[in-house]
Amino acid sequence: MSRPIIALDFPDQTTVKSFLAQFPHTEQLYVKVGMELFYSAGPDIVRYLVAAGHDVFLDLKLHDIPHTVEQSMRVLASLGVRLTNVQAAGGLAMMTAAQSGLIGGSVAGQMVPKLIAVTQLTSTSEQQMQQEQLVNASLMTAVTHLAKLTQQAGLAGVVCSALEAQQIKQATSSDFLCITPGIRLAGGNADDQQRVVTPQTAAQLGSDRLVVGRPITQAADPVQAYRQIKQLWEVAHDKH
């Protein structure tokens, strides 16, 4: 059963180490290194987490011209992460170049990281998308369009809200990954997230894996919060 990915949105390696020290040291977690931690601690934090036996999603959401993204992916490919990403808004050529960079930069004998693309950030509402990005479509249509473009570029899946997972899978294929942040326990604070879903609903809607940050990292007892979210997800998955 897929473990939730814990977003390690921390300012430095010391904070990451004390957070992880709360878990049994044999427990292999699936963690996410995002911009804050990567800009502070660099590739070494990724190597440290991989060497400690954790699976890593490197969430840098690359978005630049195809050549720059391809060369950057060549560098990131050797870090040993399982999953990494780009912004789908970068377009077909950029996503194709990112995939080539990952394959070209991969170390022989090591798995090539899966590449996924962010459709619309879960902190974006339909109204914001339409007004600020001048998109003249529903959020579902826009996200599904970007998911199809991502599939056309040969990527493994997308980052989306679980609210869109069903429609995306219908428009692409059942094995096209829908990795879903914006997860909150019922009644929890949404913070800056707009498209929020509980772990149970995410499972029912066909999410492949949850990404959870603050509901775990800022909980009074992060290990208990992680276990609760994991259990809610697993139970709902089994029922579905």
Ligand SMILES: O=c1ccn([C@@H]2O[C@H](COP(=O)(O)O)[C@@H](O)[C@H]2O)c(=O)[nH]1
């Ligand atoms: O659309 C997106 C893409 C990425 N994220 C990332 O997921 C976590 C969510 O953190 P919470 O604290 O659970 O809100 C965070 O690292 C984001 O960068 C996202 O939320 N939405």
